[in-house]
Amino acid sequence: MFDKFEKYLYQTVFPTRPPENIFHFTTQSGILGIIQSREMWATQVHFLNDKHEIYLTFKLLEKELKRRIGNAQTPALRSLIVDIRKNLKRIDQSHICIASFCEQDDLLSQWRGYGNQGKGYAMGFDLGELRKIAKIQHFVLWPCVYNASLQLELVNYLIESWLKEFCDNKASHEKMRKIIDISTGQLAPILKDESFSEEKEWRLVSSVLTSKSPGFAFREGQYSLIPYYKFSIVTPDGKDCLKSIVVGPSPHTELACSSLTTFLNTQKLSRVEIKSSRIPFRNWK
16 A cells, blocks of 8 residues: 555656755754765654644544545444544654755745754755665655645545555554554655745655664754654765755855865865855844
């Protein structure tokens, strides 16, 4: 079922003309860590800036399942939908880790939110290479879906897939929970409210993990330890998929470009293109 759903997602949400590069906005400490380690940190979704956004998918699923319960033609179908609805609540026990990218390399809202008020960087990665690396590491890379009609279409496809799977194969409750967890984990991270459509965000999404999964690390947060998963940005043959870096609209852009050039040379990344933001600097608050 999972391969079929992933194929459907690809056919439905992946653009016919995807961007060549996508950009990760980060701070000075962020770019140092990513380049020196050749790794990104995919953060557990419940520790994102807006941890509530992942629940959009569950609200849509809840609404559609309630509607289907009321319209069920047989007691058996109604009972099955009720069981599916009960198992949706287990998502809080799963760990999905994501890293965010943007189609645009010089967006004011991204500099403000993630680029240290313009004193950070936008790291441009080759989309095709990043997708290949993601597959090897059991991640997927999708554009976020902001359109409400398309979101509803995806939710209903998922529900239909569950009904077919559980009707055709008498699944145990444990197997049902696992299937619902994994397939919902594929969809939930990429549905976002339409008000965020300006971001044109892409998300690198891990498989659904548990607290016992190997590979978790932790960093210091404002209020607690934050779990994350390390993601390599190097191809199996040793090539970096980092192609360009945009220096944010700081008051000292030329100096920032110069120091970045020196740093990249020390990291054997002299081929990475360096550009300056086109946005005039303002002392944003």
